[in-house]
Amino acid sequence: MEFAFASEVFRSRIFKNNLCTIGFGIILFIAMLGLLAPVIADDPYKTNLAERLKPPSLEHPFGTDQLGRDLFSRVVHGARTSLFVAMTISLISMAIGCLIGAVSGYFGGIIDDIIGRIIDVFLAIPELVFNIALVGIFCVAYGVSTWNVILAVVITNWVSYARITRGIVLSLKEKEFVLCAKAIGARDSYILLRHVIPNAIGPIIVLATLNMGNVIMTIASLGFLGLGIQPPTPEWGQILNSGKNYITTAPWITFFPGLFIALSVLGFNLLGEGLRDVLEKRTLEY
Amino acid sequence: MITRRDFLKYMTLGSATLLLGCAKKTPIATPTATPTTPTYKAEFVLGYGKDHRLRGGKWGIGFFPKIHVLERLVEYDLKNDDYVPCLAKKWEVEQDGKVLTFELNKGVKFSDGSEFDAKAVKFTVEWLKINHPLGSETFESAEIVDDYTVSITFKDAMFFNLAKMAEFHMSIMSPKSVRPEGDPKGEFVLPIGTGAFKVVDYKEEQYAVYAPNEFWYERFGIKPKFKRFVVRFIKDEDTRVMALKSGEVDAISDYSHGGSDYTPRNQLGLLQREGYKVFKRVIPLTWIIAFNYKKEPFNDVKMREAVDLAVNRDEVVKIFDNQVLPARTLFIEDAPGVKEAGVTYEYNPEKAKQIIDELGCAGIEVNMIVDKAQSDQILVCQLIQQQLKDIGINVNLEILETGAYKQKRDAGEYDMRLYYIGGTDRRFYLRMFWRFHPARKWKAYVSERTGDLCEKILTEFDKEKRKQYLIEFYRAIHEEHGVVPLYFDIMTTVASKNVDISYEDMFHYPNGIPFGEPLFYAVGVREV
Numbered sequence: 031m032e033f034a035f036a037s038e039v040f041r042s043r044i045f046k047n048n049l050c051t052i053g054f055g056i057i058l059f060i061a062m063l064g065l066l067a068p069v070i071a072d073d074p075y076k077t078n079l080a081e082r083l084k085p086p087s088l089e090h091p092f093g094t095d096q097l098g099r100d101l102f103s104r105v106v107h108g109a110r111t112s113l114f115v116a117m118t119i120s121l122i123s124m125a126i127g128c129l130i131g132a133v134s135g136y137f138g139g140i141i142d143d144i145i146g147r148i149i150d151v152f153l154a155i156p157e158l159v160f161n162i163a164l165v166g167i168f169c170v171a172y173g174v175s176t177w178n179v180i181l182a183v184v185i186t187n188w189v190s191y192a193r194i195t196r197g198i199v200l201s202l203k204e205k206e207f208v209l210c211a212k213a214i215g216a217r218d219s220y221i222l223l224r225h226v227i228p229n230a231i232g233p234i235i236v237l238a239t240l241n242m243g244n245v246i247m248t249i250a251s252l253g254f255l256g257l258g259i260q261p262p263t264p265e266w267g268q269i270l271n272s273g274k275n276y277i278t279t280a281p282w283i284t285f286f287p288g289l290f291i292a293l294s295v296l297g298f299n300l301l302g303e304g305l306r307d308v309l310e311k312r313t314l315e316y
Numbered sequence: 317m318i319t320r321r322d323f324l325k326y327m328t329l330g331s332a333t334l335l336l337g338c339a340k341k342t343p344i345a346t347p348t349a350t351p352t353t354p355t356y357k358a359e360f361v362l363g364y365g366k367d368h369r370l371r372g373g374k375w376g377i378g379f380f381p382k383i384h385v386l387e388r389l390v391e392y393d394l395k396n397d398d399y400v401p402c403l404a405k406k407w408e409v410e411q412d413g414k415v416l417t418f419e420l421n422k423g424v425k426f427s428d429g430s431e432f433d434a435k436a437v438k439f440t441v442e443w444l445k446i447n448h449p450l451g452s453e454t455f456e457s458a459e460i461v462d463d464y465t466v467s468i469t470f471k472d473a474m475f476f477n478l479a480k481m482a483e484f485h486m487s488i489m490s491p492k493s494v495r496p497e498g499d500p501k502g503e504f505v506l507p508i509g510t511g512a513f514k515v516v517d518y519k520e521e522q523y524a525v526y527a528p529n530e531f532w533y534e535r536f537g538i539k540p541k542f543k544r545f546v547v548r549f550i551k552d553e554d555t556r557v558m559a560l561k562s563g564e565v566d567a568i569s570d571y572s573h574g575g576s577d578y579t580p581r582n583q584l585g586l587l588q589r590e591g592y593k594v595f596k597r598v599i600p601l602t603w604i605i606a607f608n609y610k611k612e613p614f615n616d617v618k619m620r621e622a623v624d625l626a627v628n629r630d631e632v633v634k635i636f637d638n639q640v641l642p643a644r645t646l647f648i649e650d651a652p653g654v655k656e657a658g659v660t661y662e663y664n665p666e667k668a669k670q671i672i673d674e675l676g677c678a679g680i681e682v683n684m685i686v687d688k689a690q691s692d693q694i695l696v697c698q699l700i701q702q703q704l705k706d707i708g709i710n711v712n713l714e715i716l717e718t719g720a721y722k723q724k725r726d727a728g729e730y731d732m733r734l735y736y737i738g739g740t741d742r743r744f745y746l747r748m749f750w751r752f753h754p755a756r757k758w759k760a761y762v763s764e765r766t767g768d769l770c771e772k773i774l775t776e777f778d779k780e781k782r783k784q785y786l787i788e789f790y791r792a793i794h795e796e797h798g799v800v801p802l803y804f805d806i807m808t809t810v811a812s813k814n815v816d817i818s819y820e821d822m823f824h825y826p827n828g829i830p831f832g833e834p835l836f837y838a839v840g841v842r843e844v
Contacts (some may be wrong), residue, residue, distance in 0.1 A: 077702045079634040096582060096635065097699055170720045256688055260715045262698045275554060275583055278590075 043308040050308065053300030060294050064109035071103035074264045083280045093282035095272060104264040105286050111265045112294070115176060116245040119183045124238050126184070127191020132222050132230070134192065135199030145192070152189040158251060160186050165257045179258050183248055187241070194237050198230040232309040240302035243295040250291045266291050354816065356840035358543040363556045363565035365577030367549050370518040372504035376448055379484050379572035380547065383833050384526065385427075386487035386509035389418050389437070390478070391829045394600060394741040397652035397779055399478055400829055403432065403488055403510065407478075413777055414473035416481070420464040426490040427514035427529040434466040435498075439491040441468055442500035450485045475782065476774040479745035484572070512837040513545060523548050533837075536826035541816065541840025553580050553691065560592065560810060566841045567811035572740060572833040579808050581692050585637030587810050594639075595822045596806040599740050599832045600651045601747075602643050603693075605700065605800035606735035606760045608728055613680060618671055620797035623732070624661060625668035626707045627700060632802050635695050643801035646790050647738055652779075653786030659794045661801055669707040678708035682731040685714045687721040693734045696802065735760055737799065740807060740832030749774055752789075761798030809834040814842040 044050045063070070078098035086093045092101035134145035152160075164182035172178060202208060203226065211221045252258035253267025261268060266287040273283025368378035376382070389404035404418040424432040441458035444451025454477065456469040470477040480486055490508035491498035506515050512533070513526035524547045528540035548565060550556040557579065559565045571577035579587075588594045605623060607614035614620055629642035644661050645654050672678055686697045694715055701711040711732070716724065724730055737751045737760050738744055751760040753774070754767040762770075769789040776782040793799065809822060821838035823831055 075702060075705075077631075077699050079631045079699075082634060097695060166717065169717060170723075174714050174716060256715075260713065261694060262701065262713065275557070275580070276586070279586055 044304070047304040047308055049300045050304030053297045053302070053304055056293055056297030057301060060109050060290065060297065061113060063106050064113055067103075067106045067110055071106045072100050074099065074103040074107040075262050076100070076103075083276065083283075085280070086282055092286040093280065095269070095283050096276065096280075101269070101282065101286055104269055105266070105290055108264040108266045108269060108287060109290065109294075111176075111259060111263060112246055112249060112291075115180060115249055115259070115265075116242055119180055119187060119245050119249075120238055120242050122180070122184045123187040123241075124191050124234065127188035127193075128195045128227060128230075128234060130188065131192035131195025131197075132199050132227055135196035136203055136218065136222055136226060138200075142196075145196070149189050149193055149196075152186060153193075155186075157186045158248065161248060161252060162255065162257055165252060169257075174260050176259050176263075179249060179252060182252075183245060187245065187248075190241065191234065191237065194233060195227075195230055198233060199226055202226050202229055236302055236306045236309060239298055239305055243298035243302070246291065246294050246298070250287075354840075355843045356541040356816070357843055359546055360542040360544070360567075360815075360836070360839055360841055361546045361548060361565045362836065363550045363559045363568040364547050364571065365549070365551060365553065365556060366571045366573075367521050368518065368524045368547065369520075370506055370515055370524055371520070372447075374449065376444075376485060377507050379833070381507055381513070381515070381524070382484040382487045383511070383572060383831075384513040384836065385507045385511045385515060385529075386489055387511050388482055388487050389420075390482045391825070391831075392479070392482040392742045392744070393830065394652075394744060394832075395650045395830070397783070399482060402825075402829070403437075409478070409777060412473040413470070413475055413477050413775075415467060415469050416477060417461065417465065417467040420466065422464055424510050424535065425531040426492070426508050426510055427531060428490065428492060428508050429531070430490060430492065432488070432490075432510050433463050434460040435463075436488055436490055437466040437468075439498055439500060440486075440488045443489075443494065444486065446500050447504070448485060450480070450483070454480055474775040475777045476745060476749060478777075479774075482742045483746055484742065512835075516544065521549055528837075538826060538838070541838070545836065551577075553578070557583055557587070557810075560587075560812065561590075563812070566815050567809055567839070569809040569834050569836075570807050572807070576690065579810055581636035581639050581806070581808075582695060584639040584808060584810070591813055593811045593813065593815060594808060595811070595817075595819055595834065596639065596808045597823045597832065597834075598641060598648055598804050598806050600647045600738040600744050601736055601740070601805040602647055602738055603696070603734060603736050603802045603805055604643075604760060605802065606733055607799070608731050609761060609798070611728070611731075613677065613682065614731055616675070617797055618675055619677065620800070622668040622671040622675075622707060623704065623709070624797045624800045625664045625671070626703050626709075627800055627802065628663050628665075628703055629661070629802060630663075631703070632696055632699060635699060636692070636803070640806055641804045643803050646793055646799075646801055647744075648804050651738070651744060653783045653790065656783065657787040657790040659790050661794070665703075665707055672708045679710060680708070681710045681712060683712045683714055684732040684734075685716055685721055685724050685730040686734065687718055688715050689718050696734060734802075735799075736805065741830065742832065745774060752793075761793065761796075763792075763796055763798065766792045766796065766798060807832055807834055811839075812841070814844055816840045816842055 076099060081094050081098040083096060084090055084094040090100050090102060092105055095101055130145055134142045161182050164185055165178055168178035168182060208221060208225055211225055249258055250267030250270065253265045254271045256271060258267055259265040269287040270284050273280065276283055364380060366378055368381050370377055370381060387403050389402060390399045391402045393400050403421060403424060405421050407416055407418045409416060420434060426432055438458040438460055441455050445455040454470060456471050459467045461467055487509065493505060493508045494502035495505050496502050510532060512529055514529045516527045517525035526545040527543065533540055550559055556568045560568050568579055570579060584594055607620055609615055629644065633640050633642045645659060647654050649655055684697055686693050697713055701713055704711050725733060737747060739747045748770060750756050750758050752762060752766055752770040754762050766789060769785055769792060772785045773782055773789060776785060817839045822834050825831055
C-alpha cells in the first residue's frame with residue numbers, strides 16, 4: 031500500500047514538477063559523467079608538459095592545466111570525488127542530526143535544553159570558519175586525508191538537521207497516533223523510529239537535497255583555500271584554485287570546474303525546491 | 317553672370333584646394349627634442365615576503381637590511397672562487413686561518429655620520445658572539461691593532477672562517493645600534509650601517525621605510541633616484557603578485573635567503589608577457605630531492621639511483637616556463653669545480669625501471685612530504701609522482717601546512733622531500749657546511765666519504781687544492797646518489813614598466829662586485 035502510494039507520488043507529482051525534473055536531470059547528468067569517468071575520460075593524473083596550458087580543442091575538450099593534464103578528465107573525475115564526499119557528508123550528518131533532533135524534541139526537558147544550547151553554540155560560529163579551523167586541526171593531528179574534510183564538515187553540518195527534526199518532532203509527539211502508541215505501552219525508541227521519524231522524513235529529504243548544494247560549495251571552498259582534498263586528486267575547488275593565477279591567460283582552468291560547481295549546486299537546489307513544492311502540497315491535501 | 321572661363325578658373329581652384337586638403341600631411345620640421353632626464357617619484361614601494369625584523373631576532377635583522385643597510389668586510393666572487401675587499405682593504409691569514417687580521421678602508425662613514433673603524437668591527441664581532449647562533453659558534457675574540465686594523469680570532473682554524481665573513485650575518489654595524497652604546501650585551505635598537513640605505517621607520521609585519529644613506533652614495537659617486545624606499549611586507553606570494561598588478565607596489569622581489577618567500581617561478585613567464593620587467597639571476601642554489609637515506613627503502617643506493625635516473629629535469633623546468641635551468645650538475649657551472657668534475661646527471665627511465673625490477677620493488681609505496689606554502693613545489697612533486705609511477709614507484713604526496721611539514725621532517729617521518737642546497741653566492745660554503753657536514757642539523761645527505769670531503773673543503777685555504785676536494789665531493793655525491801638535483805634556482809625582481817634600473821645595477825655593487833641578491837640602490841620610478 032505504502033509503496034504504491036510512494037510510486038504514485040513520484041509519477042504524478044515529482045516528474046510533473048518542472049523544477050524537480052530539471053534539477054534531477056542536471057544531477058543525473060553530472061552523476062552519470064562521474065560514474066562513466068573511467069570509460070569516457072583519460073587518466074586525470076597523466077602529465078604532459080608538451081601540452082601545457084592548451085586551450086579547449088577536440089583532443090582536450092576543456093583544455094589542459096599547468097602540468098599538461100587533460101582538464102575534461104580532471105573535471106569528470108572531480109565529479110566522482112565531489113559527489114561522493116558530498117553524499118557521504120550529507121548521509122552521516124542526516125543520520126546524526128535526525129537522531130539528536132528527534133531525541134531532543136521527543137524527550138524535551140533537560141535533554142532538550144542541553145541539546146538546544148549545543149545547537150545554538152554551533153549556529154553562532156560561522157560555518158566555513160569553523161570548517162577551516164577543524165580541517166587544520168585534523169591535518170596536524172591525523173595527517174592529510176579526505177576523511178578530515180568529511181569529518182570537519184559533518185561536525186558543523188548535522189546541526190541544521192537536528193534543528194529541523196526537533197521542530198517537527200515537537201509537533202508530531204502531540205499527534206493522536208503517537209499518543210495511541212504510548213497508550214498501548216510502546217517503547218519510546220520504537221515510537222521514535224517507527225512512528226515519529228518516518229513521519230518527519232519529507233521535510234528532512236527536502237533539507238538534505240538543498241543541503242547537498244551547500245556541502246558541495248563548502249568542499250569546493252575548502253579545496254579553493256587549499257584545505258580540502260589535496261592534489262593531485264581531482265576536486266573542483268582545488269582545480270579552480272590551481273587556475274587562479276592563469277585566469278587571464280588560461281581561463282578554461284577555472285571556467286570548467288566553476289561551471290560544474292554552479293551546475294551541481296543549481297541542480298540540487300532546483301530538486302530541493304521542487305520536492306518542497308510536491309511534499310508541501312501533499313501535506314496540505316492531508 | 318559666370319563665364320565659362322570663370323567657371324573653369326573656380327573649378328581648377330576648387331580641385332586644387334580639395335587635392336591639397338586630401339594630400340598626406342608632410343611632417344613639419346621641428347627642432348630635435350633634446351633628451352631630458354626623466355623625473356622620478358619620491359617614493360619607491362617594494363612588495364616583500366618577509367618582515368625585516370629591524371628590532372632584531374634570533375638570527376638578527378632580516379636579509380634585506382643586512383644587504384642594504386649594512387656591509388661586510390669582504391664579498392665573495394663565485395666565478396673566481398675569490399674573496400674580494402669591501403669594508404676591509406686587505407687581510408692576512410695567520411695560524412692556518414685561526415686568526416684573520418683585516419686592514420680597513422679609511423674614510424667610510426656610517427649613515428649617522430660617525431666613522432667606521434676597528435672599534436665598530438670589534439663591537440660587531442663581540443655582539444655576534446653573544447647574540448647570534450652563527451657568531452657564537454664562530455668567534456673567539458677580536459683585538460684592535462690600530463684604528464683601522466683589527467685581528468679576529470676564530471674558534472677553529474679553517475678557510476671557512478673567511479667564507480663566513482662574507483655571510484649576511486657577519487655584516488658590520490655601528491656600536492650606536494645598541495643601547496647602551498657600544499655594549500655587546502646591550503639591547504639592539506635599530507641597525508646603523510655603512511650600506512646604501514638608512515632606516516627611517518618600521519612597523520613589525522607591516523612595513524619598513526628607508527632613505528638613501530648620503531655617505532654611501534657619495535662614496536660611490538652616484539645619486540639616488542628616490543627619497544623614500546618603502547617595503548611592504550606581503551606574506552602571501554599570490555597577494556604580492558596581485559599588489560604589483562594593481563599598482564600598489566612598484567616591484568616585488570625574492571626573499572634573499574633563497575628557497576622560500578619568492579615570486580612563484582611558474583608566474584614569471586606570464587608576468588613577462590604582461591609587460592612587467594623581470595630581472596633574474598641564476599644562483600648556486602639547487603632544488604633537489606632529498607631522501608630519508610637512513611631508513612628503507614632509500615638507504616639503498618640502487619633505489620636512490622633509480623629515482624635519479626627517472627627524473628626528467630627538462631620536464632620539471634617546463635612547469636616554470638623554462639625560467640629556471642635544469643640541474644644536470646650539482647651546482648651551476650660558475651660554482652668552483654663543477655665544470656672540472658665532469659659529472660652529469662642522466663635521464664634514463666628504462667635503466668631506472670630495470671633497477672626497480674631487479675630489486676623486486678615494482679609497485680613499492682613511498683611518501684613524499686611537501687610544504688603547502690610553496691605552490692611551485694606542489695607542482696614539481698605532482699610531476700615527479702608521475703615520473704616515478706612510470707618506473708614502478710608509487711609516491712603518496714602529503715601536502716602539509718608549514719608547521720606540520722617541519723614536524724614530519726624533523727621526526728624523519730618521510731621517504732622523500734624537496735629541499736635545496738647552496739644559496740646566493742655568499743652562502744655557497746655556508747650551505748655546504750649546513751647541508752653536507754656531519755655535525756649539522758639541516759643535512760641533505762652525509763656519508764663517511766662525503767662528510768670527510770666536506771670537512772676538507774671547508775678547511776683548505778689553497779684554492780686549487782680546495783677545488784680538487786670539491787671535484788671529488790661532486791663525484792662522490794653522484795656515485796652515492798645522495799641527492800637528486802632538479803633545477804637551479806634564481807633570484808628575481810619583477811618591476812612595473814615605469815621602474816628604471818639595469819640588470820647590471822640590480823645584481824652588481826657599484827664597484828663591480830657581483831651580488832646574488834637583488835640590489836635596489838639604483839632604482840627609480842618614472843613619473844608617468
